Amino acid sequence: MATNAIVTPAFDVERVRQDFPILSEEVYGKPLVYFDSGASAQKPRAVIDAISNVYETEYANVHRGVHYMSQKATDAMEAARETVRAFINARDIREVIFVRGATEGINLVASSWGRQNLLAGDEIILSVLEHHSNIVPWQLIAEQTGAVLKVVPVSDDGALDMNAYADLMSDKTKMVAITHVSNALGTIAPVEEIIRIAHERGVPVLLDGCQAAPHMALDMQALDVDFYVFSGHKIYGPSGIGVLYGKAELLEAMPPYHGGGEMIDVVTFEKTTYADLPFKFEAGTPHISGIIGMGAGIEYINALGLENIAAHEHELLEYGTTKLSEINSLKIIGTAPEKTAILSFVLETVHPHDVGTILDREGIAVRTGHHCAQPIMDRFDIAATIRASIGMYNTRDEIDVLVAGLGRVQEIFGR
Amino acid sequence: MNDGLTDLYQEVILDHSRHPRNFGPSENADRSARGNNPLCGDRVTVFLNLDGDEISDAQFDARGCAISLASASMMTEMIKGKSIEEAKALFEKFYALVTGENGLEAGPDLAELETLSGVKDFPTRIKCATLAWQAMVAALDGTDEDVKTE
Numbered sequence: 426m427a428t429n430a431i432v433t434p435a436f437d438v439e440r441v442r443q444d445f446p447i448l449s450e451e452v453y454g455k456p457l458v459y460f461d462s463g464a465s466a467q468k469p470r471a472v473i474d475a476i477s478n479v480y481e482t483e484y485a486n487v488h489r490g491v492h493y494m495s496q497k498a499t500d501a502m503e504a505a506r507e508t509v510r511a512f513i514n515a516r517d518i519r520e521v522i523f524v525r526g527a528t529e530g531i532n533l534v535a536s537s538w539g540r541q542n543l544l545a546g547d548e549i550i551l552s553v554l555e556h557h558s559n560i561v562p563w564q565l566i567a568e569q570t571g572a573v574l575k576v577v578p579v580s581d582d583g584a585l586d587m588n589a590y591a592d593l594m595s596d597k598t599k600m601v602a603i604t605h606v607s608n609a610l611g612t613i614a615p616v617e618e619i620i621r622i623a624h625e626r627g628v629p630v631l632l633d634g635c636q637a638a639p640h641m642a643l644d645m646q647a648l649d650v651d652f653y654v655f656s657g658h659k660i661y662g663p664s665g666i667g668v669l670y671g672k673a674e675l676l677e678a679m680p681p682y683h684g685g686g687e688m689i690d691v692v693t694f695e696k697t698t699y700a701d702l703p704f705k706f707e708a709g710t711p712h713i714s715g716i717i718g719m720g721a722g723i724e725y726i727n728a729l730g731l732e733n734i735a736a737h738e739h740e741l742l743e744y745g746t747t748k749l750s751e752i753n754s755l756k757i758i759g760t761a762p763e764k765t766a767i768l769s770f771v772l773e774t775v776h777p778h779d780v781g782t783i784l785d786r787e788g789i790a791v792r793t794g795h796h797c798a799q800p801i802m803d804r805f806d807i808a809a810t811i812r813a814s815i816g817m818y819n820t821r822d823e824i825d826v827l828v829a830g831l832g833r834v835q836e837i838f839g840r
Numbered sequence: 841m842n843d844g845l846t847d848l849y850q851e852v853i854l855d856h857s858r859h860p861r862n863f864g865p866s867e868n869a870d871r872s873a874r875g876n877n878p879l880c881g882d883r884v885t886v887f888l889n890l891d892g893d894e895i896s897d898a899q900f901d902a903r904g905c906a907i908s909l910a911s912a913s914m915m916t917e918m919i920k921g922k923s924i925e926e927a928k929a930l931f932e933k934f935y936a937l938v939t940g941e942n943g944l945e946a947g948p949d950l951a952e953l954e955t956l957s958g959v960k961d962f963p964t965r966i967k968c969a970t971l972a973w974q975a976m977v978a979a980l981d982g983t984d985e986d987v988k989t990e
Contacts, residue, residue: 453843774858776905778880779849782962786843795881808881808903837849838906 436733442818444469444725455788458823463608463636463767463814464792466661468722475721476663479714486710488687502713505720506703512723513653514644515670519702522669522676523711527635528558530654530669531602533682533706534631535562538600538652541680545571547599552577552585552614553804554607557797559633563602572599579804583610583759591622598628605653606636609798609810610759611742611767613637620650629675635659639816640738640765642731645670657715661817662722666715669706676702683708734817738766741815745824752831758810766815769796772831775838777809783837784811787830847958848965849906856910861917866899875975875987877904877967884912886975893923898976905968907959912972914952924980931973938969 442448445467450457459467479501485494487502503518510518524530543549549563553576560574567574575598577590585603601623606613616632623630629651634643638655645653652671658664671679681688681699685708690698699705726734745768749755754773772780781793792812795802802808813827866872869887876883882904889897898916902909915934919927934953935941940960959969974987 778882778905778965778968779907782848782965783845786845794879799881802881808883833845837845838854840851840854 436729436737438737438818438820441729444471445818446470446473448818452788453786458789458826460813460815460819460823460827461790461792462639462659462816463812465658465664466639466816467818468663469661469725471725472662472718472721476714476718479717484713487713488704498713502711502716505716508720508723509668512643512727513670514646516646517673520670520673520676522671522703522706523716524667524669525665525712526656526658526667527633527654530667531559531631531633532562533669534652534671535566537679537682538675539566539570539572541678543570543572543599546597547572548575548595548597549573550575550577550590550593550598550601550603552603553579553800554585554604554610554612554614555798555800556604556608556633556635557799559602559604560800576800577603579612579801582761583607583612584761584763585612585614587615587618590619594622594626594628598626600631601628602631602633604633604636606640606765607759607798607801608636609796609801609812610761610769611636611764612759612761613763613765616648616650620648624649636765640735651675657719657722660719660722661725662719663715666712666719673702676706681705681708685709729817737817738815741819741821741824742766742768744821745813745815748824748828752828755831758805758807768813768815769810771807771810772834775834777811779838780811780831780834783834784827784830787826787833789827789830844958844961848962850955850958852952852955853906853910856913857906860909860913862899863901863913864899865901869899871979871982873975873979873983873987875971877971882908882968882971884908884972884975886912886972886979888976888979895919895922895924895927900972902972904971907956907965907968908971911956911969914956915972915976918951918953919976927980928977931977934973935970938966
């Protein structure tokens, strides 16, 4: 090896930070320390510029008029669909459905697939880790069809109990809908095994990938998953846009979810025939700038390399876990061996809301509460946690600021 | 450091949150009502005993933050011996205090509740301070439905 080789770090966090304008904002006169990317990630300049560029140079309605701007907007939007397809390694762009977010994606599957396939007594397997968005849509369809929800428990470290999962699987099981990564704890579910066990019985699997997509490479074909959802705003893109991936043969067999323009072939008052995939599930004018902005977010991630991002975040997770563990009276909730960079914790004597308020005055943004995942809070017999969720732009120094902020909490509450 | 935190977390508030008065479920309450904060999962139940028009006893059971526990604890102390009308009027004044709303007079009879005035500088925490009070009013009105923060 040449002795004068220049070593460039795989991931230069200081350079990345310069791409995010909001990170130079101050909060109460202090630098913003943003540890709430699990709720919504901040946006790089590339995404902000892509969105304004749509309105400045390439905006019109899509898949309609014959005019130049309509074609330009359509091309940009469909290029973003291809960007998404490659990002998740789907077989075909027809399998990439644009939705408002993961929540709408799950509602679409629960409603459209569920109405067609669920009968009274059929069972849907969820886990106790689920976000409310992967519980309530299934409850709604269960109420309509008489189907029943079954819940996979977790062990004390927050890992899924896979023996219990295998035991829940029965001839009545018609769907498995489980989170890929827990938003409250960071637990990574053993999705390959979940899918393998379900497919042995011919049961389809939906994965909620909201917390996975920003942190790990996704491969729909290798996973062989049936449905997969994620939201644009958690992968550094805009809010109000997300993706439902579904295997083409499943999507083709499902009835439309919303009716309207763009999802039709021929409409008469007697009968309407529907457009082909993906448009069958995209009624109405889509969130054009959102789709293009989400595509820009993915391209930004691709340029940095998801493996580099994940390695950086994992290093911070380990550093943060060590530092937080040194604090007396602090307990980390969720210590599964496989987890993403989420630090969820409680203090023995101070309620998470009080912690959140004090950290806020230090410029630190954390999420406090039940994280829209009340069942997992009940599982650990707590009402809420403090959650520091780490994104690509966080640093070791910021972990130190968090630890110092927790010192201030103890100072105020130690009087 | 004047960032409002020491105003918000005054010692008397910390004391009430650590040692809440009139705390625990009541078996023989005449009226009770639950309050939920769906945003944070905090819950409070207020138990009242009435002697005619007078609140003869008040208790609460809750899980919540320092602000909500202290507010509930002080409330139960303050409303004992008050008439229904007086208790509701006290809530009006307390509400004006913690929201800092113009046009409403906080009034001098708030006593220890004055220590919660720091809440007005923390808008996201106002609902913590008012949840038990809303449950108290619901109990007095005999509302069956749980109270939720707006």
